[in-house]
Amino acid sequence: MKSLKQEVSELIYRGFDTxxxxxxxxxxxxxxxxxxxxxxxxxxxxxxxxxxxxxxSAQERRIIGTxxxxxxxxxxxxxxxxxxxxxxxxxxTQWPEPTKDVSETRLAIKYKPxxxxxxLLGKSLTLYLDIIDYPGEWLLxxxxxxxxxxxxxEQQVSLMKGKxxxxxxxxxxxxxxxxxxxxxxxxxxASLSSVYTQYLHDCKAGGLHWVQPGRFVLPGELxxxxxxxxxxxxxxxxxxxxxxxxxxxxxxxxxxxARFEEYKSKVVQRFYKEYFATFDRQVxxxxxxxxxNRGHDSFVDMQQALIQIMQSFRxxxxxxxxxxxxxxxxxxxxxxxxxxxxxxxxxxxxVNLLDQMIYPVWQQVAYEEVEMRGMSLxxxxxxxxxxxxxxxxxxxxxxxxxxxxxxxxxxxxxxPAKLPVADYWQSNQFDFxxxxxxxxxxxxxLPHLRMDSALEYLIGDKLR
Ligand SMILES: Nc1nc2c(ncn2[C@@H]2O[C@H](COP(=O)(O)OP(=O)(O)OP(=O)(O)O)[C@@H](O)[C@H]2O)c(=O)[nH]1
Ligand SMILES: [Mg+2]
Numbered sequence: 001m002k003s004l005k006q007e008v009s010e011l012i013y014r015g016f017d018t019x020x021x022x023x024x025x026x027x028x029x030x031x032x033x034x035x036x037x038x039x040x041x042x043x044x045x046x047x048x049x050x051x052x053x054x055x056x057s058a059q060e061r062r063i064i065g066t067x068x069x070x071x072x073x074x075x076x077x078x079x080x081x082x083x084x085x086x087x088x089x090x091x092x093t094q095w096p097e098p099t100k101d102v103s104e105t106r107l108a109i110k111y112k113p114x115x116x117x118x119x120l121l122g123k124s125l126t127l128y129l130d131i132i133d134y135p136g137e138w139l140l141x142x143x144x145x146x147x148x149x150x151x152x153x154e155q156q157v158s159l160m161k162g163k164x165x166x167x168x169x170x171x172x173x174x175x176x177x178x179x180x181x182x183x184x185x186x187x188x189x190a191s192l193s194s195v196y197t198q199y200l201h202d203c204k205a206g207g208l209h210w211v212q213p214g215r216f217v218l219p220g221e222l223x224x225x226x227x228x229x230x231x232x233x234x235x236x237x238x239x240x241x242x243x244x245x246x247x248x249x250x251x252x253x254x255x256x257x258a259r260f261e262e263y264k265s266k267v268v269q270r271f272y273k274e275y276f277a278t279f280d281r282q283v284x285x286x287x288x289x290x291x292x293n294r295g296h297d298s299f300v301d302m303q304q305a306l307i308q309i310m311q312s313f314r315x316x317x318x319x320x321x322x323x324x325x326x327x328x329x330x331x332x333x334x335x336x337x338x339x340x341x342x343x344x345x346x347x348x349x350x351v352n353l354l355d356q357m358i359y360p361v362w363q364q365v366a367y368e369e370v371e372m373r374g375m376s377l378x379x380x381x382x383x384x385x386x387x388x389x390x391x392x393x394x395x396x397x398x399x400x401x402x403x404x405x406x407x408x409x410x411x412x413x414x415x416p417a418k419l420p421v422a423d424y425w426q427s428n429q430f431d432f433x434x435x436x437x438x439x440x441x442x443x444x445x446l447p448h449l450r451m452d453s454a455l456e457y458l459i460g461d462k463l464r
Pocket of ligand 1: 026027028029030031032033034035095096097098099100135337338339340341377378379380381382383434435
């Protein structure tokens with residue numbers, strides 16, 4: 001009788017939401033690794049420390065215990081939490097290394113439910129949390145699905161203006177040697193692809209993040225694969241003659257176009273089907289401060305990239321995403337990261353700035369019933385906030401060790417509350433200095449700003 005009761009209870013239990021997949025993304029260097037490292041660390045200390053006061057279940061002392069458990073998808077790299085922590089525990093602390101691919105980790109949180117329906121199932125339940133780290137650049141490829149090779153080429157080449165024109169020079173020059181109508185020369189296409197990929201890398205190094213195809217700059221396991229060996233065609237495009245091309249061997253143009261189509265189906269669609277469609281909630285991390293440091297072009301470009309990224313959360317009834325992949329993300333959290341780089345009274349401006357950058361798309365997404373929120377946070381707080389006293393005046397300041405190891409106290413500048421216009425940079429200088437993380441103590445949670453509010457938004461309802 002007891003085992004029957006147990007079985008029934010397990011059956012009902014399985015029907016309950018006990019598993020949640022949270023994906024974390026952002027353009028490179030946005031702070032993904034730091035965020036996930038802190039998230040794991042904060043959760044690990046949840047039942048023993050008061051490190052997350054705004055996580056309601058923790059505040060109500062309903063968290064019984066937490067642990068890291070083996071991840072479900074064994075085909076994906078494990079998020080290397082221990083390595084990241086080893087950098088933060090070292091005497092000479094360092095930030096964790098850059099990462100290039102998808103990785104995953106799983107946590108179990110045992111808690112006392114408050115919901116009546118859940119309480120019927122037992123005094124304690126476990127929420128399994130799958131956390132996935134993937135490059136935001138991969139989301140920049142979504143619009144490709146609705147373009148053919150010719151349209152995509154025109155679009156990419158027309159973007160090569162201003163700063164980009166300078167970066168694209170070598171590639172445009174190299175393309176002059178390519179005859180699109182001749183029999184395909186794989187060697188030549190591979191070498192021109194690598195010049196094109198270098199152009200994309202140069203854009204990124206120059207602070208321009210809106211690059212396509214996004215996988216070219218972060219290829220992960222596809223590095224060197226022919227599916228990443230194509231590029232847009234500049235100038236005159238040969239008219240396609242289907243009869244002729246079925247009689248002859250494929251031309252350079254045919255091969256480029258075929259690879260573009262393969263890339264769409266085998267790389268872009270596969271990512272959306274196998275990963276994206278399985279996510280329940282999404283965190284998008286945005287570093288607003290580096291583009292402010294770099295100036296107008298970099299700032300506008302980041303906004304463009306963000307708008308592109310947001311297209312992935314616009315499902316609509318007839319949208320391409322819904323038709324192809326049935327995504328199920330119901331909440332998206334946008335975070336302006338590294339908030340400890342600026343003084344606390346600037347945090348409101350940081351959130352306003354983020355909100356305004358994504359506002360045009362935000363409105364449509366809200367209409368489509370995906371809940372969204374923007375906030376500022378520091379995953380791993382590296383500075384202390386305080387005041388500088390000058391004669392009888394007090395000024396806000398932050399204090400910490402710079403990456404070069406120099407201890408400084410400074411006011412890094414005001415974050416604009418509105419989207420800055422082009423000449424804004426002439427009268428405003430930003431100098432957001434980078435800081436070293438403080439040495440982390442074994443057994444103590446990492447210092448943070450608002451990781452608890454982020455977690456309450458992401459999993460609070462699942463811990464009720
Ligand atoms: N002060 C401060 N700096 C941070 C914080 N989070 C990230 N950073 C800085 O931003 C850099 C990039 O952070 P990562 O977490 O490695 O960013 P990522 O998005 O994983 O980068 P990739 O793996 O290269 O795509 C770090 O090396 C730090 O310098 C934070 O909370 N506070
Ligand atoms: Mg990383």
